[in-house]
Amino acid sequence: QKEVEQDPGPLSVPEGAIVSLNCTYSNSAFQYFMWYRQYSRKGPELLMYTYSSGNKEDGRFTAQVDKSSKYISLFIRDSQPSDSATYLCAMKLTGGTSYGKLTFGQGTILTVHP
């Protein structure tokens, strides 16, 4: 079983919809949680970064972490066709240092159609 589970989708929504992306994890030692967006044939781009339970908002994006349930979410409001991409959750064991590998979920393929 993978340490980080993410529904690969694909997920198809109309423009303007609210999108909910989720990941669960099994290792309670994960302390840092990230969401990356990856367009086809491009490198992952950091969207959100959190290290505590609760919500963090950045524009149309909200990241939610529930450490007690080992569950993280990314919400996208007013989704746009340009949001169409693969969304990867990622987690890290260590923090406060300059090293620490990321463990990724499988990625969810999102398509926002006009």
Next chain:
Amino acid sequence: AAGVIQSPRHLIKEKRETATLKCYPIPRHDTVYWYQQGPGQDPQFLISFYEKMQSDKGSIPDRFSAQQFSDYHSELNMSSLELGDSALYFCASSGTGTRVPDTQYFGPGTRLTVL
């Protein structure tokens, strides 16, 4: 803003050949990570370097080696290439002075095809 640079962007090799992938981190970043992403898969951590020393090792085959040089660029050397090595290879860097400290910023990747 400067990003992570990887070269080459595309590489085609035959089985049993060798390949060298290069990564130039964001200026002032002291840590470099290498990941392998197979088709339709999530990136898998290979190896990382902090201040030119290996800091962590993941699922990197013995046929692969890597190092970080004095200018902080890194090279991933792959020998006796196999068909299964065909993948996207990403380099990421992290360090101080970024928007979010210790966060990894990814390069565009090198697409390796082994024939």
